[in-house]
Amino acid sequence: MAEAIFNLNLYSNNNKLKMKKIFFLLIFSAYAITLAQVGINTANPKNMLHIVANGTNDPLRVEGVKAGSGAYLLIDSNGVIKSSTDRSNLTFVLPSVSNSTRLLLTQTGQTGSTTYNENSIPASSITPGNGSWIKISGLQSTLNIIQPSNTINISVEGMVQYDSAAAMTGDMTISYAIGIFLDGKLIATRMFAISGNGFSGTTDKWSVLGQSSNLSVGAHTIEIYATRRNTAGSASADLAIARPAPSVSSLNQFMAKGVLQINGVYQ
Structure with a gap:
């Protein structure tokens, strides 16, 4: 009887020892998981959670987000992801636009010295x-x-570019202006001048920056205009804007094109 009791106690002690081992193993495993980097579709994760897409399906899907409403996801101060309709600080960039058409400004169409009024339309500017x-x-x-x-x-x-195979000499100057029109109204303009340097097909670069705030919800159109102002000396040839001059071959359309860029932010 004593031997049976001894064997029973030994069996009980063995079970307790096994249970302790299992318990410590579980604790260690849980600790290791909390420290480990988890990779989905990758055996070498670089972050705590690293997902590699398979190229055919979207790599992440979150359903049933309860807090908030709307089509945008944001992270609050506690690090919680919420859906929201708030677009504050949402930035956007439109694709760049370049022209492939041609514009020549003639001396007969120049305006003379003038000033430009904000929000005026092209015909009355x-x-x-x-x-x-x-x-x-x-x-x-x-x-x-x-x-x-x-x-x-x-x-x-x-x-x-000055459109003449003859050299544009130092006493020759043409002034011109470039304007940014938003919904048909002038919002920014700059005046420029191209002067002779003794070479044919004299070139120069122009650039204009504009800004507008609190546009109404809906579609808006941005257009770029040019005008010739004055001519000094015998610079009577046409002025090529955002295009190469036909009379010379030192510039092509790729080099001369205009590029329009638009970006913004919701506040």
């Missing part, structure tokens, strides 16, 4: 003179505003 703003065809973009509190930044640049 220039006085005196018989010339007017001429649109650089193809250099335009349309943006769709989804929140009324916003700031839009617009930048455009390109090349100008």
Whole structure:
């Protein structure tokens, strides 16, 4: 009877020892998991959670987000992911636009010295003179505003070239202007001058920056215009804007094109 009791106690002690081993193993495993980096579709994770897409399906899907509502996800101060309709600090960048069409400004169409008024339309932006703003065809973009509190930044640049195989001498200068029109109204303009350097096909670069705030919700159109102002000396040839001059071959359309860039932020 004593031997049976001894064997029973030994069996009980063995079970307790096994249970302790299992318990410590579970604790160690849980601790290791909390420290480990987890990889999905990768055997070499670089972060605590590293997901590698298979190239055919979206790599992550979250359903049943309860807090908030809307189509946007944000992270609150506690690190919790929520859906939201708030677009504050949401930035956007439109694809760049470049022109492949041609614009030549003639001396007969120049406007003379003049000032430009903000929010004026192309037809009434220039006085005196018989010339007017001429649109650089193809250099335009349309943006769709989804929140009324916003700031839009617009930048455009390109090349100008004097259209003559004869040298443009140092006493020859042509002044011109480039304007940014938003929904048909002038919001930014800069005046420039190209002067002779003794070579044919004289070139120069122009660029204009514009900004607008709190555009109404909906579609808006941005267009770029140019105008010729004054001519000094015998610089009577045409002025090529965002295109190479036909009379010389030192510039091509790739080099001369205008590029329009638009970005913004919702506040």
